Amino acid sequence: MQAINKYKPLPKRTCGDLRMKAARFYRADNPLTIEEIPTPMPGSGEVLVKVKASGICGSDLCAYHSYPPESFGLRSLTLGHECAGVVKIVGKNVKSLREGDNVCMDYVIPCGYCYYCITGRSNLCENLKCAGFEVDGAFAEYICLPERQFLKLPEDIPFAQGAILGCAVVTPYHSLRIAEITPGDTVAIYGVGGVGLHAVNLAAKIFGAGMTIAVDIVEYKLKLATELGADETINAAEEDPVKTIKKLTGGRGVDIALVYVPEAPNVIDQSLKCVGKGGRAVMVGKCQENVQIDPSSFLEKELQLRSSIEHLQWELLRVIELAKEKKIDLSRSVTHKISLDEANKGLEILEKKTGDPVRVVIIQ
Numbered sequence: 001m002q003a004i005n006k007y008k009p010l011p012k013r014t015c016g017d018l019r020m021k022a023a024r025f026y027r028a029d030n031p032l033t034i035e036e037i038p039t040p041m042p043g044s045g046e047v048l049v050k051v052k053a054s055g056i057c058g059s060d061l062c063a064y065h066s067y068p069p070e071s072f073g074l075r076s077l078t079l080g081h082e083c084a085g086v087v088k089i090v091g092k093n094v095k096s097l098r099e100g101d102n103v104c105m106d107y108v109i110p111c112g113y114c115y116y117c118i119t120g121r122s123n124l125c126e127n128l129k130c131a132g133f134e135v136d137g138a139f140a141e142y143i144c145l146p147e148r149q150f151l152k153l154p155e156d157i158p159f160a161q162g163a164i165l166g167c168a169v170v171t172p173y174h175s176l177r178i179a180e181i182t183p184g185d186t187v188a189i190y191g192v193g194g195v196g197l198h199a200v201n202l203a204a205k206i207f208g209a210g211m212t213i214a215v216d217i218v219e220y221k222l223k224l225a226t227e228l229g230a231d232e233t234i235n236a237a238e239e240d241p242v243k244t245i246k247k248l249t250g251g252r253g254v255d256i257a258l259v260y261v262p263e264a265p266n267v268i269d270q271s272l273k274c275v276g277k278g279g280r281a282v283m284v285g286k287c288q289e290n291v292q293i294d295p296s297s298f299l300e301k302e303l304q305l306r307s308s309i310e311h312l313q314w315e316l317l318r319v320i321e322l323a324k325e326k327k328i329d330l331s332r333s334v335t336h337k338i339s340l341d342e343a344n345k346g347l348e349i350l351e352k353k354t355g356d357p358v359r360v361v362i363i364q
Helices: 058-066 159-179 196-205 219-227 241-248 265-274 295-300 313-324 340-352
Strands: 014-025 033-040 046-056 082-090 102-105 142-146 150-152 186-190 211-216 232-235 254-259 275-283 304-307 334-338 359-363
Touching (some): 046 159, 058 340, 102 159, 159 254, 159 334, 186 196, 265 275, 340 359
Parallel strands (some): 254 275, 275 304
Antiparallel strands (some): 014 033, 046 359, 102 150
């Protein structure tokens, strides 16, 4: 998920008269405009990447409805922060990449110099920028960013899967690390959409959860969660998840609850109530509403409420390795593939949940 920062980017060099197609965002709730814009030219330390796949995330919808380009001092913006492609042009002083390399994009662009960057917490950078939010993203034929924003993608990982590693997979990986899961812990995951489903898979297969419980209100998501490693599923539209979780855990509650449902503040309250004494609840989705917490029950149980935002680059490197080693299952993650011209259709599919989407990916 992305952090919102005020940032006015420097003008980009362009490749002369060369132009590229891009889906441009001008105003909140207005359709993206498919148009021709100048192709950026890589400067020193930058690379130009031919976009092969770009995922459409829930935070793209959030920006589309709530964070128009003028929020960042921009007239228009190219959305898209999940990206995989091929290096097309290498700028001067680029050392780790060369033309023709397959790459996965790290959309989180830290300054590298602030207190948080130098203490190893670059996801909290005081000058953080995110591709697709403060600077032009990947709903375009090409994207140009500093060399350090691209990691090599093994050739046996399809571009569509490589693209979603950069958010849909690494975001839950980071949040599960924040949760500090101990092998054998019981874990409840609220919201098993494009991010939460990968949290289920990671918790069960990589982090060693003893019992993984998936909670949602959509039956097809719960079915998929079972296939990806959930031991138990709860349809919150049909039963009280807190009562069911207590029953499943012998009345004790889970050790850890993670919330991937930003638009439902009541779920945060549920996550705290379903956690046992000394347990932890982790907020991952960005909730826009105030949440009330009962201080007495919170204090008596010595609970911890934590938050998780963005990720660290080494974590993205790790999930790329896990995907290469087939230790995480991405075979059912990309449910819809569309063209760049259909970017608005992709946003609509995700918002209306047409055809049971997990991840919608633009393919070029």
